[in-house]
Amino acid sequence: MLKMQQAARTQVESLEIRLAEIGQLGRLDVDHLQAAELNQRQVRTSLTSRSEGVAGVILALLADLENNKVDSPDVRRRMESLLQEIADLDREHLPLVGRELTAAIKTAQVALEESSDGRPSSADVGDRLAGAGKHQDQVIASLERMLAELSRWDDYRRFHREIGQLLRDQQEVARRSGELGQSTMAKDLKDLRPQERAELSVLAGQQRGLARQLDRIQQGMERTGEQLRQSDPLAAETVADALAEARRLAISGQMLSCGDHLGRNRIGQALGRQKQIIGDLEEILDILANRREHELARLVEKLSEAEAELAEIERRQADLQKRMEQDVQDADEARRGAELERLGREEAKLQEETERMARRLERLLADQAGQATQQAAGQMGRAAECAAGGAAEGACQGASEAGESLEEARRELAKRRREAQAELALEQLARLEDAVQHLRRRQEGVIAETERLDSLKRAGSELTRGQTAGLHDLAREQRFLQVETDRLAEKLIGAGAFHLVLSGAGRDMDRAAAMLQRNRTDGTTQQAENDALRRLDLVLEALKAEPPEVEPDGGGEGGGGAGGGPGGGVQMLAELKLLKLMQQEINLRTEGLQELAGAAETLTEEQRQQYALLSEEQGRVANLVLQLLQAAPQDAEGDVEELPDVGVEEEE
Structure with missing residues (x-):
C-alpha cells in the first residue's frame, strides 16, 4: 500500500516539475495526470474499502476473534488503532487528494480546449497539484508510521511466539524425561540397556539444543532493544525487562545443567530443574504477553520522574526571575550589569536543560506538555539574550513568560500522567477479570463433578476404581485452583478488597480440597466449593463496566470524577463496589444465621463459629472502607455510590 501511494506521489511530483520547468502541460501530460488520479483512487479503495480493502481485512480479523472467542486484547487494540488511523486518512487527506487531482484535470482539459497553441496555463493547475502533493505526503507519513509500529509489534509477537514454542518444546522434553525415568531412575548409567542410554543421550x-535456541532468542532481543531505544524507548525497556529477567533467572545455564543431568541418568535432579525452567519461561512469556501493561507501568513511572524534574526546572526558573527583578533595583550600574550577565549565563544553561526535557516529553507521548516546555525554552533563550545585552527589562519579561509556560507544562504533564494511570488501572482490571473468569469456569467444573460423584454415592452404589481415581484427580484440581487463586490474591495486596475476597475464595477451595482428598463429596464439601464460586462472582460483578451516564445539555467535558481522572480512582471505585457487594452478602448471611438460630436461648458451637467468622469479616470490610475513603481524592468522593449500612447485630 505504501509503495502504491509513493508511486502516485511520484507521478504528481513529476508533473509538478515539468510544469515548473516548461510552464505548460501538454496533452500527454494531462493523460499522465488522469493516470495519477486513477492510481490515487485505487490507493483509497485498497486502503479504506470495507469489502475489499485493508479496513475490510482488519474488520474480518476482529470478527473472527469475536466469533472464535479468542482472548487477544493486544491484537484487538492494534487492529482498532489501525482502523482509526485509516479512518482519519479517509476523512482528512485521501478525499482532498482526489478532489485536487480531479480539479487539476478539469482545469487542464478546459485550458487545452481554449488554448490556441494547445497548451493550458500553468497557474491553476500548479496550485491544484501542489495541494494534492501536500496531502499525499501526509498519507505517506501516516502509512510509514503504521508500518514502523507494526514492525515493532511484529518483533514482540515474534519473541512471544519463539518463547512460547520453546516452552512447549521444554514441556515435551520434561514429559519424555519423566516417562523414561520410570525405568531408569533407580539404575546406574552403566547398568542401562543400550536403548535406554541412547534415549537419555x-x-x-x-x-542442550533448547539452551542454544534461548541464547539466539536473547541475542535477537538485545539487538531489537538497541534499535528501539531511540524510536520507542518504552517498547525497548519492555524487551529489556524480559531479557534481563531471562538472564537473572539464568535459564540457559539451567538448561545446560539439566542436559548434563540427563546424560548421567540423574533423572530426579533433571526433572526438578526442568520444572523450574518451565516456570521461568512462563514468567518471561508473561512479560511479553502483557506488554501493554508493562509499557503503561513504565510510562507512568517515567512521567512521574519527568514531573518531578520539570517542577525542579520551574523552581529554578522562578529563582532566576526573582534574582533578575532584584538586580534591576541595584543602584550600582556596573554591579547590576555584571550580575545580569551572570544570570543570563545561568538562564542559557537552564534553557539547554529545558530543551532536553521537551524532547524527552515528546518521546513519552506527552505532546502538550512538550510543546509548552519547548515554548518555555524559547522564552528562556530570549531572556538570556536580553541579559547578555544588558536589557534588564526584556530579561525579566522573558523569564516571567518562561515561568508561566513551565507552569502550564507541569499542569499538562500531570494530566498526561493521570491519563496513563487510568489506562494502566483499566488494563490491570481487565487482566484481573480474565484471570477470575478462567478460575470461575474451572471451579464450576469441580462443582459439577462433585455433585455427579455424590449422586452416585447417594444412589447406594460403590464408586468404581476409575471413579475413585477421578475423585482423587478432582481433589488435585481443586488444590491447583486454590494455589492459583492464592497466587492471584498475593499480586493484589495493594488492592485490599480484591485481596480479601480472593483470599477467602482460596480458603474455601482449601477446605473443599481437603474434604475431597478424604473422599467426601457431601453437602459440606459442595458448600465450600460454592462459597468459593460465590466469592469469584463478587469479584466479577465488581469489575463489570457500568453503563455511561448521559449528561444533560452537553456536559460531555469530563470533570474531576474519580472514574475519569487518576488511575487510582478507577481501581478505588471498583473496590468500593466490591465492598458494597461483600457487605450485602454479610447482611444476608447474618439474616440466614439468625433465622436458623430462631428463639433458642443458646447457640450451637457451629453457630458461634459462624458468628465469629462473620464478625471478623465485617471488621475487615469496615477497615477497608475507611482506608479507601481516607485515600479518596476530594473530587472523587461525590461520585462514590453510598454504601449500605455496615452494622451487624450479633446474638449471644
Whole structure:
C-alpha cells in the first residue's frame, strides 16, 4: 500500500516539475495526470474499502476473534488503532487528494480546449497539484508510521511466539524425561540397556539444543532493544525487562545443567530443574504477553520522574526571575550589569536543560506538555539574550513568560500522567477479570463433578476404581485452583478488597480440597466449593463496566470524577463496589444465621463459629472502607455510590 501511494506521489511530483520547468502541460501530460488520479483512487479503495480493502481485512480479523472467542486484547487494540488511523486518512487527506487531482484535470482539459497553441496555463493547475502533493505526503507519513509500529509489534509477537514454542518444546522434553525415568531412575548409567542410554543421550542433546535456541532468542532481543531505544524507548525497556529477567533467572545455564543431568541418568535432579525452567519461561512469556501493561507501568513511572524534574526546572526558573527583578533595583550600574550577565549565563544553561526535557516529553507521548516546555525554552533563550545585552527589562519579561509556560507544562504533564494511570488501572482490571473468569469456569467444573460423584454415592452404589481415581484427580484440581487463586490474591495486596475476597475464595477451595482428598463429596464439601464460586462472582460483578451516564445539555467535558481522572480512582471505585457487594452478602448471611438460630436461648458451637467468622469479616470490610475513603481524592468522593449500612447485630 505504501509503495502504491509513493508511486502516485511520484507521478504528481513529476508533473509538478515539468510544469515548473516548461510552464505548460501538454496533452500527454494531462493523460499522465488522469493516470495519477486513477492510481490515487485505487490507493483509497485498497486502503479504506470495507469489502475489499485493508479496513475490510482488519474488520474480518476482529470478527473472527469475536466469533472464535479468542482472548487477544493486544491484537484487538492494534487492529482498532489501525482502523482509526485509516479512518482519519479517509476523512482528512485521501478525499482532498482526489478532489485536487480531479480539479487539476478539469482545469487542464478546459485550458487545452481554449488554448490556441494547445497548451493550458500553468497557474491553476500548479496550485491544484501542489495541494494534492501536500496531502499525499501526509498519507505517506501516516502509512510509514503504521508500518514502523507494526514492525515493532511484529518483533514482540515474534519473541512471544519463539518463547512460547520453546516452552512447549521444554514441556515435551520434561514429559519424555519423566516417562523414561520410570525405568531408569533407580539404575546406574552403566547398568542401562543400550536403548535406554541412547534415549537419555537424545534427550540430553535436545535439552542442550533448547539452551542454544534461548541464547539466539536473547541475542535477537538485545539487538531489537538497541534499535528501539531511540524510536520507542518504552517498547525497548519492555524487551529489556524480559531479557534481563531471562538472564537473572539464568535459564540457559539451567538448561545446560539439566542436559548434563540427563546424560548421567540423574533423572530426579533433571526433572526438578526442568520444572523450574518451565516456570521461568512462563514468567518471561508473561512479560511479553502483557506488554501493554508493562509499557503503561513504565510510562507512568517515567512521567512521574519527568514531573518531578520539570517542577525542579520551574523552581529554578522562578529563582532566576526573582534574582533578575532584584538586580534591576541595584543602584550600582556596573554591579547590576555584571550580575545580569551572570544570570543570563545561568538562564542559557537552564534553557539547554529545558530543551532536553521537551524532547524527552515528546518521546513519552506527552505532546502538550512538550510543546509548552519547548515554548518555555524559547522564552528562556530570549531572556538570556536580553541579559547578555544588558536589557534588564526584556530579561525579566522573558523569564516571567518562561515561568508561566513551565507552569502550564507541569499542569499538562500531570494530566498526561493521570491519563496513563487510568489506562494502566483499566488494563490491570481487565487482566484481573480474565484471570477470575478462567478460575470461575474451572471451579464450576469441580462443582459439577462433585455433585455427579455424590449422586452416585447417594444412589447406594460403590464408586468404581476409575471413579475413585477421578475423585482423587478432582481433589488435585481443586488444590491447583486454590494455589492459583492464592497466587492471584498475593499480586493484589495493594488492592485490599480484591485481596480479601480472593483470599477467602482460596480458603474455601482449601477446605473443599481437603474434604475431597478424604473422599467426601457431601453437602459440606459442595458448600465450600460454592462459597468459593460465590466469592469469584463478587469479584466479577465488581469489575463489570457500568453503563455511561448521559449528561444533560452537553456536559460531555469530563470533570474531576474519580472514574475519569487518576488511575487510582478507577481501581478505588471498583473496590468500593466490591465492598458494597461483600457487605450485602454479610447482611444476608447474618439474616440466614439468625433465622436458623430462631428463639433458642443458646447457640450451637457451629453457630458461634459462624458468628465469629462473620464478625471478623465485617471488621475487615469496615477497615477497608475507611482506608479507601481516607485515600479518596476530594473530587472523587461525590461520585462514590453510598454504601449500605455496615452494622451487624450479633446474638449471644
